[in-house]
Structures are given as C-alpha cells and as structure tokens.
Amino acid sequence: MTGWDRRRVLLVLTAASPGVLVAMIGVFHPAHLTDATAQTWLGMHVALLPLFPLLALAPWLVARHTGAVAGWVALALGYVFATFYTGLDLLAGAAAGALQLAGSPDRNIMFNLGNDLAVVAVWTHLGLAVLVSLLVAIRAGRRHLTLSVAGGVLVAGASWSFLDSHIYWPRGVITMIVLAAGWAVLAAVVPLRPAARTP
Template identity: 40%
Template sequence: MRVPTAVAATALPALALAVLGSSHPAMLTPESAPWWRDLHLIGIVLFPLLALGPWAVVRASRPAGPVGWVLEGLTVVLGFVYAGFYTALDVLAGVGGGHQTMRLGPGPWVASLFEIADVVTVPGVYAYLAATVLAAVLALVRAPGAWRLLAAVGALFAVVGAWSFLTSHIYYPYGVATMVMLALGHTLLLVAATRRPATRRHRRATSPAPAEEAAATP
C-alpha cells in the first residue's frame, strides 16, 4: 500500500467520525431521536473503518518472515472483533434506541437497549485498544533514528485515544477529541514506521570507483 493511501485510510475515518460526533445529541429524546437514529446508521459504515488505522501501521512496521505475518494476522483478527461488537452497539443503542423513541416515545425499552449495548461493546473496544498498543510498539521498534521521537508522540496520541474510546464514543467534546487523537496518533505512527534509515557512503567522494582502480592498475 502506498504511503499516501495508507495515511488516508488511517486518518479519514476517524476525522469523519469527529465531524459526525460534533452533532451527536447529548441526550436521546423524542426531538433528537430522528438524528440519533440516522447518525448511527452512518456510524455503522464509518466505525468499522477505524480498524484500518492499527492495521496500516502494523503492516508498515511488521518484521519480515512468519512473525510479521502472525502479528499482522493478529491485528486483523482484533480489527474484526472490534468491528463486529462495536457495530452491535450502533445497532442496539443507536439505531434501535432512536427508532423506538421515535415510534413509542421514552420508556424502559430504551434503558434496556442501552444496557445490552454497553455489555456487547466491551470486547470490541478492548480489542481496538490491544490493536493500537501493538501498532504503537511495532512502530517504535521500526522507526529509525530521530523518527522514533515522532513515533513516540504518535504512540501517546493513539494509545490515549484508544483508552478514551473505551468510554467516550463520539459524544462532544471528549468523543470528538478522541477521534482526532486516533487520527493524529496513527498517522504519525505510520509516517515514522515508513521512514528508512539514511545510508552512509563508505567511500570518499574522491576515491576512484572499482572500474577506475582496475584501469589505473598497470
């Protein structure tokens, strides 16, 4: 994957969710229910794409050989776990809660949907945190020289963002800030992991090339 494509896949879903979260209703009421429902319908498409961030970083920084394939495969599995369980949250508390409130008004069914949604989402958000930590560690190991400082900054933003994601969803302002941190953190990790160490010339600029040396030999 080309670096610009990987950066776009890493940053754009989280930034789109930050924009979406800026209009997330603070409370589910009969008045906010239509947008509550429709917002989470959009989220069903966008939230799974967050898994591209850790995966892109791991793919760029994994070691060669079987170990690298195992680490990338683990990241993919964690991404699937996150996407599946977090989609259940959107469907239950988002689409279901909003639609039921539109049709029936406030009632105990809303609290019941929120309760099961909170339970179902736990494996998903912890899987995302694990994938992010794995990506951060690999990028820190792979980044050369001074680029490791950039990777450290990215790791801080990404891991703190993934930890905040455990409870923040995309509610304004903390959830929006969480999405921005994930976008920035994974992008910095990706950029640092794709840098290559500068090669040093072991010959002086004035030294003759091997062919010239052979020609000069009597």
C-alpha cells in the first residue's frame, strides 16, 4: 500500500458499507415471526432485497485486485450467493411474513424452502471469503501479512457465523459488523491494480 489515495478510500468504504447497512437493519429484525411482528418482518425483508446481494460486492471488489481470474471467480461465486440468499429473503422473509399476516398455516413451507436456498448461499459465501482472504495474503506479501491475515480471520470467522446467524440481533448484527471490518482491512492492504482493468 503506497498511501490512502482516493481509490483506496473508496475501495475500503465500499467494501465495508453493505455489512454495515445490513447490520443497522438487523438491529430491528424480530426474533420470531408472530402475528404481532408479521408486518415488520415482511417490510424489513422487502427493504433488504436490494441489500443482501451487495454482501457479494466486497469479495469481488477485493478479489479483482488480486488478478483477473480471481475477479471472475469471485464474481461467479458472488452471483451464486446473491441469487440464493435473495431466494431465502423472498421465501422465509417476505412470503412467510405475508402468509403470517394472512393467517395461513403454510409459513413453515416458506421457511423450509428458504432455508434450503440459504445453505447454498452461506456456504458459497464462506468459500468465497476464504478464497479471497488467501489471495490477498499472498498478494500483500510480508509487508502486510499481519493485517491481511487479521482481515482474513475476521471475514472467514464472520462468514462461518453467518452460516446460522442470518442478521438476528445480537449475533447476526455482530456478524455483519465483523464482516464489514474484515473486508475493510483486506481492502486496505490488497495491492491495487491499474484503474482501467476489469472485472
């Protein structure tokens, strides 16, 4: 890292933002879906629809600085995560909330379907986190090894917690904050590629 130029600051802030935003909403996530919480549950999960896919943004942004192939792999894995986690959000979130509001006993069907999709999403996210963390540690070299390992531990640990914490208070919210911090650290130490190259 040669300094905190505008690109670096933007990368760090962009990498951390999705986790922070999701954590802020997670503070208000009902612990259980009941008649009393159904409207909040439904509204919250509709509001989260455009945010959950953004959790795949940080790994892609960081990975693309480790190499073009890594960028494409992170993009593909991020797409898998975003697709399947959006499915969870729609089924176990919005649909289950709507069924609860309608007085339907079928909400558990939505939970079960959503949870099946979540398994694919969160395991993909964990694999992506570990892969990108290792790539950053290799690319950052000895100079930033301690920070890159620390960022990797934060990201991998939070992704492990995400396997079963969703964004429920308090564990899920803490998970999202740790995830944001880990991506911020990795974004701070990954050597930046020239601006013109993508993905």
